[in-house]
Amino acid sequence: MIELKKVFKQYHEGRINEVRALVNINLTLKKDCITVFKGPSGSGKTTLLTLIGGLSKPSSGRILLDGEIISNLPEKFLAALRREHFGFVFQRFNLIRGISVLENVMLPAYPMAPAHAPLRQKAKDLLERLHIPEKADMPVDVLSGGEAQRVAIARALINDPDTIIADEPTANLDSRLAVQFLQIIEQLRKDGKTIIMTSHDPRIWQARIVDRVIDMEDGHIVEENEKVANP
Amino acid sequence: MIFHTPILAMILASVITSIIVLWSAFFALKVVRHWDITSGHARQLTLEKRTYLVTTALKFVLALELFSLILFVTNADQMAPMFTGAMCAVGVLNVNEYGMPALLLKLAVFFGASVWLILNHADEQGRDYPLAKHKYALLTILAPLVLITSLIQFLYFYNLHADVITSCCSRLFVPEGKGLQASLSAMDPMSALYMLFISFGLLVLLAFWLRGSKRNNRFGRALFGPVAIGFFTVAIIAITSVISSYIYEQPHHHCPFDILKWQYGYIGFALYIPLFTGTAFGLAAGLMSLFPTPSSLLEAYPRMIARNITISAVLMTIFMAFILLAIGRSHLILFG
Numbered sequence: 001m002i003e004l005k006k007v008f009k010q011y012h013e014g015r016i017n018e019v020r021a022l023v024n025i026n027l028t029l030k031k032d033c034i035t036v037f038k039g040p041s042g043s044g045k046t047t048l049l050t051l052i053g054g055l056s057k058p059s060s061g062r063i064l065l066d067g068e069i070i071s072n073l074p075e076k077f078l079a080a081l082r083r084e085h086f087g088f089v090f091q092r093f094n095l096i097r098g099i100s101v102l103e104n105v106m107l108p109a110y111p112m113a114p115a116h117a118p119l120r121q122k123a124k125d126l127l128e129r130l131h132i133p134e135k136a137d138m139p140v141d142v143l144s145g146g147e148a149q150r151v152a153i154a155r156a157l158i159n160d161p162d163t164i165i166a167d168e169p170t171a172n173l174d175s176r177l178a179v180q181f182l183q184i185i186e187q188l189r190k191d192g193k194t195i196i197m198t199s200h201d202p203r204i205w206q207a208r209i210v211d212r213v214i215d216m217e218d219g220h221i222v223e224e225n226e227k228v229a230n231p
Numbered sequence: 232m233i234f235h236t237p238i239l240a241m242i243l244a245s246v247i248t249s250i251i252v253l254w255s256a257f258f259a260l261k262v263v264r265h266w267d268i269t270s271g272h273a274r275q276l277t278l279e280k281r282t283y284l285v286t287t288a289l290k291f292v293l294a295l296e297l298f299s300l301i302l303f304v305t306n307a308d309q310m311a312p313m314f315t316g317a318m319c320a321v322g323v324l325n326v327n328e329y330g331m332p333a334l335l336l337k338l339a340v341f342f343g344a345s346v347w348l349i350l351n352h353a354d355e356q357g358r359d360y361p362l363a364k365h366k367y368a369l370l371t372i373l374a375p376l377v378l379i380t381s382l383i384q385f386l387y388f389y390n391l392h393a394d395v396i397t398s399c400c401s402r403l404f405v406p407e408g409k410g411l412q413a414s415l416s417a418m419d420p421m422s423a424l425y426m427l428f429i430s431f432g433l434l435v436l437l438a439f440w441l442r443g444s445k446r447n448n449r450f451g452r453a454l455f456g457p458v459a460i461g462f463f464t465v466a467i468i469a470i471t472s473v474i475s476s477y478i479y480e481q482p483h484h485h486c487p488f489d490i491l492k493w494q495y496g497y498i499g500f501a502l503y504i505p506l507f508t509g510t511a512f513g514l515a516a517g518l519m520s521l522f523p524t525p526s527s528l529l530e531a532y533p534r535m536i537a538r539n540i541t542i543s544a545v546l547m548t549i550f551m552a553f554i555l556l557a558i559g560r561s562h563l564i565l566f567g
Contacts, residue, residue: 061271072268
């Protein structure tokens with residue numbers, strides 16, 4: 001369970017261009033649920049995701065993971081926490097050019113120094129599961145948008161995290177690929193993953209698989225809709 | 232002032248160190264006054280974020296200070312041919328009234344910086360900055376010392392003039408002279424050796440006893456710090472009064488700096504490096520024992536203290552091994 005308590009986030013604090021990205025956020029995100037943050041650009045969705053995922057720290061307030069404060073962890077522990085608990089899918093996928101699909105997928109596991117052969121097999125299994133095994137040895141530069149996203153998801157799953165954080169995952173995809181993405185997400189939830197996403201896309205936040213939609217505006221939570229438990 | 236490359240390097244290093252330490256000291260005061268790990272207040276979060284930057288910068292400059300001590304002494308030794316009357320570092324340090332105080336202050340900074348770095352290492356093992364307040368409190372004491380040392384060192388270098396006729400070890404480290412150097416040289420060699428071996432025995436016995444005793448023997452562990460300092464003092468006395476004579480194979484040559492020269496196989500480094508680092512680890516173990524065990528390091532913290540004690544005892548043993556080697560290799564017969 002992830003809890004946010006009185007979380008504020010300001011950028012350029014004390015300067016003329018100060019931005020209050022998040023204002024007094026109090027929120028509890030349950031396990032094994034799909035939560036979507038929606039709202040216009042600049043509403044604070046992405047900032048909130050970066051705080052939850054330990055990619056940045058709040059200006060004030062606390063973030064807790066399973067009851068333990070994570071927002072004040074020193075960087076060394078925060079990096080370990082990110083590796084073990086969170087998988088990230090970025091809007092532009094952030095795949096690393098110049099190396100193969102398989103190497104991109106294996107990359108987040110390298111700091112844990114696993115044995116190479118089992119890691120390679122695990123990465124191949126993930127690509128198989130996401131229906132792109134034939135792309136394993138290709139450079140990422142030649143992938144289509146949908147394929148790149150699947151590689152990004154495989155990469156997010158390589159360390160077997162309990163939470164997947166996805167920022168605008170369907171922003172660069174057509175309708176058919178967006179539907180395929182939702183199918184993958186549904187499967188991940190069945191596997192016991194917690195999914196936290198941001199999206200402008202009504203196809204995402206209106207999807208039946210989504211458990212909770214949180215509407216944001218100007219750094220505030222303005223509305224919450226929790227659906228009846230999905231089958 | 233003599234524009235010598237190592238001098239310029241040391242001045243540059245001390246300026247960088249002083250700036251970073253001064254900036255860190257202001258931050259340290261804020262930590263000492265306002266640190267509250269349970270708070271989610273913006274000020275606390277700012278302190279938590281900034282401590283990473285401050286610590287990284289401090290680690291760099293304080294490590295620089297450790298090497299600066301070695302450079303300071305070796306440079307003084309190498310500059311001896313520039314001054315009339317100087318044969319080793321002692322003569323160069325005596326060119327003006329700032330040399331010896333600069334050396335003593337740099338020694339103090341060496342120990343302060345070492346202890347701070349060891350304490351910081353322990354702090355970095357905890358998930359909640361368990362020793363932050365202690366290490367920044369220590370920094371508020373260390374910072375003025377670093378600044379004064381930089382100033383005195385600069386005054387020493389600034390007032391180095393090649394036309395000065397100086398006194399060297401053959402005039403200062405003699406039993407007939409006056410001052411601390413003369414007193415150290417005048418110490419009875421047999422008594423000095425007894426003191427050295429007895430204090431080493433005490434230190435090793437204490438280390439063994441602490442290894443075997445209960446994990447939370449805070450008093451015993453805290454005692455290790457003063458014992459390490461005591462052994463260090465006795466060791467310096469012994470080196471000056473008797474060990475140096477064995478190394479030079481001359482009963483009346485007591486200089487503790489000449490042993491750093493190549494003519495004596497740089498044995499001074501083999502003696503001083505384990506002695507100084509061993510003392511630093513012992514001091515750190517003693518200091519860490521004074522603090523309550525942090526809740527986030529319940530298991531690890533006592534282990535860290537025990538490890539520091541072991542490292543200290545091992546380094547002191549290495550020091551003693553070189554002492555025995557120096558005595559064993561010598562053709563000088565002082566007793567019997």
